[in-house]
Amino acid sequence: MKVCIVGASGKLGKYMVQHALDRGYEVVGVCRERSVGKLDAFKGRITVIPGATNDREVIKKAVAGCDGVLTVLVPWGVHQYSSGTAQAVLDHARLGARLIFSCGWHITRDGQDVYSRTFKAAVKAVGWLARLVRAVDIDDQVEACRRVFASDTRWTVVRGSDLEEGESQGLPVWSRHVGDPILKSNMTRRVDFALFMVEALENDELIHEAPAIVGCRTPSALAHAAAVGPGHDR
Numbered sequence: 001m002k003v004c005i006v007g008a009s010g011k012l013g014k015y016m017v018q019h020a021l022d023r024g025y026e027v028v029g030v031c032r033e034r035s036v037g038k039l040d041a042f043k044g045r046i047t048v049i050p051g052a053t054n055d056r057e058v059i060k061k062a063v064a065g066c067d068g069v070l071t072v073l074v075p076w077g078v079h080q081y082s083s084g085t086a087q088a089v090l091d092h093a094r095l096g097a098r099l100i101f102s103c104g105w106h107i108t109r110d111g112q113d114v115y116s117r118t119f120k121a122a123v124k125a126v127g128w129l130a131r132l133v134r135a136v137d138i139d140d141q142v143e144a145c146r147r148v149f150a151s152d153t154r155w156t157v158v159r160g161s162d163l164e165e166g167e168s169q170g171l172p173v174w175s176r177h178v179g180d181p182i183l184k185s186n187m188t189r190r191v192d193f194a195l196f197m198v199e200a201l202e203n204d205e206l207i208h209e210a211p212a213i214v215g216c217r218t219p220s221a222l223a224h225a226a227a228v229g230p231g232h233d234r
């Protein structure tokens with residue numbers, strides 16, 4: 001399996017590189033020129049293609065011959081960085097490749113997610129502040145996901161809860177809708193978010209799904225497991 005990791009130098013990206021190497025995959029990483037040094041720990045084990053992730057030529061070169069593409073969608077800047085990145089991946093990945101994208105719970109696929117008042121207020125506040133300083137454009141991440149959902153590629157959009165650092169606790173559990181009791185704890189280890197992304201490459205049940213994930217050892221996940229009994233992980 002040859003995989004491309006778009007946004008490889010970030011925190012999520014580096015964990016994904018490690019998980020992919022652990023599985024014996026051939027890895028191509030894309031990151032900004034200035035961030036290449038952040039991947040020094042993987043020198044000689046991965047191919048790094050420097051460049052902006054919304055540069056179509058960079059993406060075209062990076063995804064060539066890849067069976068899977070893991071894309072970190074980040075709402076940086078106000079120049080369609082996120083939607084440009086998603087579009088380049090959708091257009092240039094080979095037919096039939098597994099495409100996995102990351103985002104947060106704030107993205108909704110079918111409008112059936114139920115958000116707490118605190119969550120909605122936080123997203124609104126971040127969005128407002130971000131537009132003010134022109135550093136982040138959450139609407140563009142929404143647009144990026146809209147394009148993915150509308151595409152006929154073999155996509156999965158993994159929606160992360162709040163994140164924390166720490167040792168792996170295992171594969172997160174997931175649900176189709178924010179608001180489902182299993183997700184109530186709203187916390188996932190970043191290393192396990194990355195694990196879910198990489199595992200999704202070989203899980204065809206996740207094709208055309210937008211799983212909202214939560215750590216498998218969180219109280220809400222454990223309560224759900226106790227309620228449904230052994231052998232059911234969600």
Ligand SMILES: NC(=O)c1ccc[n+]([C@@H]2O[C@H](COP(=O)([O-])OP(=O)(O)OC[C@H]3O[C@@H](n4cnc5c(N)ncnc54)[C@H](OP(=O)(O)O)[C@@H]3O)[C@@H](O)[C@H]2O)c1
Nearest residue numbers: 007009010011012032035073074076102103104160161163
């Ligand atoms: N943070 C959270 O609490 C949270 C919660 C839920 C979901 N998520 C999702 O998780 C994923 C990873 O998020 P993260 O917060 O953990 O970040 P991260 O993994 O550290 O990734 C940040 C990415 O953004 C790039 N970046 C930073 N500044 C940039 C700029 N000015 N222009 C272009 N690219 C820039 C970084 O590249 P360089 O290495 O080049 O700087 C890196 O690839 C995202 O899809 C996010 O939506 C995050």
